Amino acid sequence: MVMGQTPLFGATAPQFDFLQFARVIFASQQGTLVELGIGPIVTAGLLMQLLKGSDILKFDFKKPEERGVFQTATKLVTYIVIAAESIVYATAVYGPGVHEPYILYVMIGQLMAASIIIMFLDELIQKGWGLGSGISLFIMAGVAQQILWSLFSPLPAGDGGTVGIIPYVAQQMMSGDLSNVLFRSNQLPSIFGLCLTAGILLILVFTQGMKIEIPIVSTKYRGFSAVYPIKMLYTSNIPVILASALTANAVFLGQMLWANFNPRNNNAFMNILGQFDPTSPSTPIGGIIYYVTPPRGLAIALLDPGRAIGYILFMVGIVVLFGKLWVELGGLSPKSAAQNLLDADVQIPGFRRSNAPVEALLAKYIPSVTIIGSMILGLLSGVSDVLGVFGGGIGILLMVDILINYYTQLVREQVEVVMPRLGALLGRK
Numbered sequence: 001m002v003m004g005q006t007p008l009f010g011a012t013a014p015q016f017d018f019l020q021f022a023r024v025i026f027a028s029q030q031g032t033l034v035e036l037g038i039g040p041i042v043t044a045g046l047l048m049q050l051l052k053g054s055d056i057l058k059f060d061f062k063k064p065e066e067r068g069v070f071q072t073a074t075k076l077v078t079y080i081v082i083a084a085e086s087i088v089y090a091t092a093v094y095g096p097g098v099h100e101p102y103i104l105y106v107m108i109g110q111l112m113a114a115s116i117i118i119m120f121l122d123e124l125i126q127k128g129w130g131l132g133s134g135i136s137l138f139i140m141a142g143v144a145q146q147i148l149w150s151l152f153s154p155l156p157a158g159d160g161g162t163v164g165i166i167p168y169v170a171q172q173m174m175s176g177d178l179s180n181v182l183f184r185s186n187q188l189p190s191i192f193g194l195c196l197t198a199g200i201l202l203i204l205v206f207t208q209g210m211k212i213e214i215p216i217v218s219t220k221y222r223g224f225s226a227v228y229p230i231k232m233l234y235t236s237n238i239p240v241i242l243a244s245a246l247t248a249n250a251v252f253l254g255q256m257l258w259a260n261f262n263p264r265n266n267n268a269f270m271n272i273l274g275q276f277d278p279t280s281p282s283t284p285i286g287g288i289i290y291y292v293t294p295p296r297g298l299a300i301a302l303l304d305p306g307r308a309i310g311y312i313l314f315m316v317g318i319v320v321l322f323g324k325l326w327v328e329l330g331g332l333s334p335k336s337a338a339q340n341l342l343d344a345d346v347q348i349p350g351f352r353r354s355n356a357p358v359e360a361l362l363a364k365y366i367p368s369v370t371i372i373g374s375m376i377l378g379l380l381s382g383v384s385d386v387l388g389v390f391g392g393g394i395g396i397l398l399m400v401d402i403l404i405n406y407y408t409q410l411v412r413e414q415v416e417v418v419m420p421r422l423g424a425l426l427g428r429k
Helices: 020-026 039-053 064-097 101-129 134-152 165-175 191-208 238-261 268-273 287-291 298-303 305-329 334-343 355-362 366-387 393-418 420-428
Strands: 211-218 225-231 275-277 280-286
Touching: 020 039, 020 134, 020 238, 020 393, 039 064, 039 101, 064 101, 101 134, 134 165, 134 191, 134 393, 165 191, 191 366, 191 393, 225 366, 238 268, 238 275, 238 287, 238 305, 238 366, 238 393, 268 287, 280 287, 287 305, 298 305, 298 366, 305 366, 334 355, 334 366, 366 393
Parallel strands: none
Antiparallel strands: 211 225, 275 280
8 A cells, every 4th residue: 555655756647547447456556656556466367267277277276286386387477477567568658758768677677576565465465474365455455445535535626625525515514505415526426426335335245145055965074064155146256357358458449549540530430439539538429439438427427328328238248248258267167166066075965976967957057147147247337337436336346245255264264263174174165
């Protein structure tokens, strides 16, 4: 958090924020030491997981030596990604405004050093000197910071009040005018946004608790029985992250094509792809890109309801597509889940202890919950982005998922203390 408030030496404010789409996901801050945030760590980890999930790299995690090789390889790939992203980002974003070469080298060194420190902090927590994952902790802290800022910030805003909704309400009560408290202009925090944020949080917590429970018994510990839960949000938030990253990259590509081939919006073919405001090149005003980016704020959405509805439907469709893809690539398919159950020395009563019958049973539920859960995530993300919840749509989804994972881990640790054998079985799962 301190590095997120420390300016990057030699950096000048760029015209565009090229990582704006991923600031929440990467827990990064523009123009600071954490410019890249956890981006290199996430990128390297996702790359290795995809290589393993697609069986391009074959590792047997039941063998400690192979698990160690995979972790070492992931760390080496992380160093490579850190170096590559630091060089490319510093050169492409800040390089044009740097007149002395040594300043560019210093900026690259700062980005690399900060990213390596973040990697070490994440590793420190994962090694047992903390709780959960450092990456999850950094994301959650960043979203919580945004929510607290929207609630309590005393800085002045464009409408004559404060940015934070609580000081603003107090200010309006003292002046005797509460007419603008419910809705505010310029996407500033409002009572409507606060109620919407609370509602989205409640829906997410309720949805996270929905699951299908399949009874299982242990083949190793006689008399032990439990349930294997298949959550409604089976794919977690990965499809939303992938969909948002894809959309943002498409918008970035559209901006480059527009700036080079259609800066006056007079090319009929390029206008189909996207049109941008010449006075504000980051604002789409037409084309496909216009409908796949959210109109943030209720007032903007009401000006063009078709765009708001189109964006929400697009998010639902693309999240469902990525959800189905992630189930296959992320090792969450019925086949992989059946194998994991057998590897954990458990079986389903009434079914033979082999892959085929267990896989057939899981195949009745996993494809359905993947589609339904992805639709719920896409709908919540789209509505949150359009109506402007505190912390952003994706940020709220990530924070709730991370907090529930922390709760689950705390329960598991309590079980390990009271019932070590049961804890060992849960740990294997």
